[in-house]
Amino acid sequence: MRVAIVGAGLMGAQIGCEYALGGHDVTLIARDAAAAEQRVEASLQLVEEHALGATAQARERLRVTSDPAVECDVAVESVPEDLELKARLLREVAARSPEAVLASNTSSIPITALGDAVGAPERVVGTHYLNPPLLMPPVEVVAGERTDPTVVATVTATLRALGKQPVLVRRDVPGFVWNRLQFALLRECVWLVDQGVASMEDVDRVVRDGLARRWRRVGPFASIGLGGVDTWNRAGSNLVPEISTADELGDLSRFVAADADELKRLGEARDSALADELRSER
Structure with missing residues (x-):
């Protein structure tokens, strides 16, 4: 072709x-x-x-x-x-x-x-x-x-x-699936840092070593069954009204603390880890 x-x-x-x-x-x-x-x-x-x-x-x-x-x-x-x-x-x-x-x-x-x-x-x-x-x-x-x-x-x-x-x-909506999920999470990350709830580093750590670690094996819907439907229903009723509804994120450059060399190192480490996973899945 x-x-x-x-x-x-x-x-x-x-x-x-x-x-x-x-x-x-x-x-x-x-x-x-x-x-x-x-x-x-x-x-x-x-x-x-x-x-x-x-x-x-x-x-x-x-x-x-x-x-x-x-x-x-x-x-x-x-x-x-x-x-x-x-x-x-x-x-x-x-x-x-x-x-x-x-x-x-x-x-x-x-x-x-x-x-x-x-x-x-x-x-x-x-x-x-x-x-x-x-x-x-x-x-x-x-x-x-x-x-x-x-x-x-x-x-x-x-x-x-x-x-x-x-x-x-299945529906042509702005952002499709990936970016709607990515920016929904990012909006809450920005709120947590801007409101002084946690540092940028700690928010990254919770997502990278917590949510991502678990979601690598089971997605959010499977997590409901594993965690218990009643628990998720109660937590959702309490928390969903409190989640950020901001309609803009502002200039995101304020969250980029690393210099060019550090960003290159992070990118190489990310690629190496992703490649290791890809090989193991083949």
């Missing part, structure tokens, strides 16, 4: 490498081809460093270009969260490849609105990858109101063949 990746930033480069590792011919389209090639190489090195796959053949299937005149069977757009930008780029692909599936890696723009803006709503589908794509198995698959069901089925089967875990988002 011919795959075009429109936008080869960190996300797009890793998504393109994943398709190439899965045996597809991939063309990454980027304004700065040299920078995109560096990101692709970094993605392949991540795979090699953590023994996640053989990259020799994948390298032969990857091509980077700044020329958008590419024909494909599947296009995956991964550019900044700007509806007009995404729609313009996908319109160009749609005109050159009238049968291609048009997938978007948007994390917040409704697929229905994007499909209408592209002018080919039946071919537009959301494939929202989690960061970093090579190390995170779930991918949200989002149909717009007029997305052809065969497009959803094709994308779901393709992702599953790549070793991903497709998550069907």
Whole structure:
């Protein structure tokens, strides 16, 4: 299958490498081809460093270009969260490849609105990858109101063949599933710190070493059964009215205390742990 990746930033480069590792011919389209090639190489090195796959053949299937005149069977757009930008780029692909599936890696723009803006709503589908794509198995698959069901089925089967875990988002709501959960939790984290309930470090510790540790094995719904329905009902009645209802978070830079070197170290440690888990699951 011919795959075009429109936008080869960190996300797009890793998504393109994943398709190439899965045996597809991939063309990454980027304004700065040299920078995109560096990101692709970094993605392949991540795979090699953590023994996640053989990259020799994948390298032969990857091509980077700044020329958008590419024909494909599947296009995956991964550019900044700007509806007009995404729609313009996908319109160009749609005109050159009238049968291609048009997938978007948007994390917040409704697929229905994007499909209408592209002018080919039946071919537009959301494939929202989690960061970093090579190390995170779930991918949200989002149909717009007029997305052809065969497009959803094709994308779901393709992702599953790549070793991903497709998550069907049954309604096209802003933020889909992942980001609605992520920002609901973040809103409460911000409130706890801003109101002096706990330090930023302790909130991180409770989420990382408490909630995440348990949720890694059982999700929130399974936790209800394990903890006792009556206990959860009583606690929910007491606590839900007290949870933050803020409609904005403010400038989140106030919560970034680490410098560039420390953030790089944290990212490398995260990737190493995620890669270890991924290998153990295969």
